[in-house]
Amino acid sequence: MNRPDLPMTGACRCGHTRIRIVAAPFMTAACHCSGCQKMSASAYSLTAMIAPDAMEVIEGDTVIGGLKTPGQDHHFCPHCFSWMFTRIQMGGNSFLNLRPTMLDDASWFEPFIETMTAECLPWATTPARHSYQGFPDMSEFPALMAGFAAAQV
Numbered sequence: 001m002n003r004p005d006l007p008m009t010g011a012c013r014c015g016h017t018r019i020r021i022v023a024a025p026f027m028t029a030a031c032h033c034s035g036c037q038k039m040s041a042s043a044y045s046l047t048a049m050i051a052p053d054a055m056e057v058i059e060g061d062t063v064i065g066g067l068k069t070p071g072q073d074h075h076f077c078p079h080c081f082s083w084m085f086t087r088i089q090m091g092g093n094s095f096l097n098l099r100p101t102m103l104d105d106a107s108w109f110e111p112f113i114e115t116m117t118a119e120c121l122p123w124a125t126t127p128a129r130h131s132y133q134g135f136p137d138m139s140e141f142p143a144l145m146a147g148f149a150a151a152q153v
């Protein structure tokens, strides 16, 4: 698996909203859940998990979409409605899940884990090293992050 060059920049489909990321992801994932299938209009969503303060919107702005569940903000471009990133507040922790295909260069991206395979389309496969029918338990994350770091070249 490749490491991205920093900083990374990206934009929505129409270019109204631009982002800049100054830290590499600590985990990458594909999610097969039916919610991600709808939001991504595809077989699964892609996520690069990044420190929440390592990304800024440098041009344009975002609006909240999806189910608008408190603590789970799905950010979309207000013009083209690309699903750009999700900010999650959970138990006092903040998470930033970037959709890596927003990046100007997403060629480095590869999902290390895949989640919610219980809902996957029958033909949908990914190169993920670890598959979960649901989501990994939070207690598994330190070992997964160490495995992700070790897999990068």
Ligand SMILES: [Zn+2]
Pocket (backbone or CB within 6 Å): 012, 013, 014, 015, 016, 017, 077, 078, 079, 080, 081, 082
């Ligand atoms: Zn846009």
Ligand SMILES: [Zn+2]
Pocket (backbone or CB within 6 Å): 031, 032, 033, 034, 035, 036, 037, 045, 116
């Ligand atoms: Zn999902």
